[in-house]
Amino acid sequence: MIVNRIDLSDTSFDAERSLHKARVTLNVTDPNGTEIELCYSCHTAQPADCPSTLVLYGLVKHAFDQARLLPVFRKSKERVNFDLGRAVIRAA
Numbered sequence: 015m016i017v018n019r020i021d022l023s024d025t026s027f028d029a030e031r032s033l034h035k036a037r038v039t040l041n042v043t044d045p046n047g048t049e050i051e052l053c054y055s056c057h058t059a060q061p062a063d064c065p066s067t068l069v070l071y072g073l074v075k076h077a078f079d080q081a082r083l084l085p086v087f088r089k090s091k092e093r094v095n096f097d098l099g100r101a102v103i104r105a106a
Contacts, residue, residue: 016043022105038077
């Protein structure tokens with residue numbers, strides 16, 4: 015899977031639970047050349063003053079972890095890898 019774009023929106027911080035939350039949308043191209051958009055509600059347990067790169071990493075990792083649970087990926091005989099080499103990351 016080639017990741018073309020990653021969009022983060024509705025970002026927030028839950029101080030009570032010390033969680034950063036966001037809606038993460040992955041725009042990917044499968045091996046057949048079909049573009050797919052996957053949307054997830056994600057969170058990462060980081061303190062409020064955590065560097066934004068670590069928060070971004072945690073949110074995107076959570077999205078990929080959720081994507082790997084989809085039946086289409088679980089049934090695959092090969093491990094699903096996401097190529098981030100060309101990914102454009104946008105945060106609103």
